Amino acid sequence: MMSFMKGRVLVVDDDTALAEMLGIVLRGEGFEPSFVADGDKALAAFREAKPDLVLLDLMLPGRDGIEVCRLIRAESGVPIVMLTAKSDTVDVVVGLESGADDYIVKPFKPKELVARIRARLRRSEEPAPEQLAIGDLVIDVAGHSVKRDGQSIALTPLEFDLLVALARKPWQVFTREVLLEQVWGYRHAADTRLVNVHVQRLRSKVEKDPERPEIVVTVRGVGYKAGPS
Template sequence: MATAASGEDGLKLLREQRPDLIVLDVMLPGIDGFEVCRRIRRTDQLPIILLTARNDDIDVVVGLESGADDYVVKPVQGRVLDARIRAVLRRGEREANDSATFGSLVIDRAAMTVTKNGEDLQLTPTELRLLLELSRRPGQALSRQQLLRLVWEHDYLGDSRLVDACVQRLRAKVEDVPSSPTLIRTVRGVGYRLDAPQ
């Protein structure tokens, strides 16, 4: 385990070492945790958990949209944080054994890759898990609660904004027109489903 006291030091340390997971405090001296997360996401898909005392909805949304896989509010008991870390790492280890095609989108579960029009998409681990879960049940609506359980491995409904923020990020990568999605559809009052384009 390695620690850094500032965002700049953390980015430098990341260039020198390859951790399995990053627990990132939002309130850092220098550049804040949101910006550190964004910079990491430009080049790396390592799992990132944001740890912060800021629990306003807007902060959670900003954190998730910056690319975090989970958002944990302080104060948090050590065993709870350990459980969230184990859950994020477990999700990254899940194996799959087939592929699925949705129009120009091809999901290769064995290789854990997604291509669109033949080009590799750079998805975060959580975005990939969300797409895998939706693609296992094409045409079936999954509630936010189900997706929290399947993708994030916890089911506190207050965390449903995790699902919404991740869906928005995923749509930006897989949809031709993210504001008018044809693949990942919203099922009003329920959640989301993955449709093959007409």
């Protein structure tokens, strides 16, 4: 499925120069970019373009990036990568909590951006039939579904990847760095709090009581591991 690699990318950014430059770079890497500059029109553009990935600037006229992110996430699990110039903690966390899979801080290098986009699209390449169990959850890796007592739980691709990574080796404690590398595709240690936010999101979906997690267990001082299956 190499064609997925060269996917459609929706760029939501109000800075025309940057959007154009992003277009040049993405086309150069073989992606098919489409553009929208206004937060209010972003959702319509998303529905129309059906992109494989969304590049989303946080600061937008009209609806802001957070809101757009939430709306897209409400109807699709498509990978969303945020572009942010605001490095303030709150902005980024709110962005991630609204459903973004990854974020990249301006100014970034084109290669870095492309690597992130590839990492988000990469997972579609490996459809291996596999059944995993973690706690009372049954994971069908190829079918991309998670079920508890026959009830399926909707997860975004990233959350699914995270859960699968943990469930494949339930005996192993994963440090945040390892998870960053396996799930996000970071070569070097990056911001480990990316992991924290997504683990919280994952827990809120798969745990019976997110306050007392049984599926994704925190190992204090080290990282996370899958709960007993």
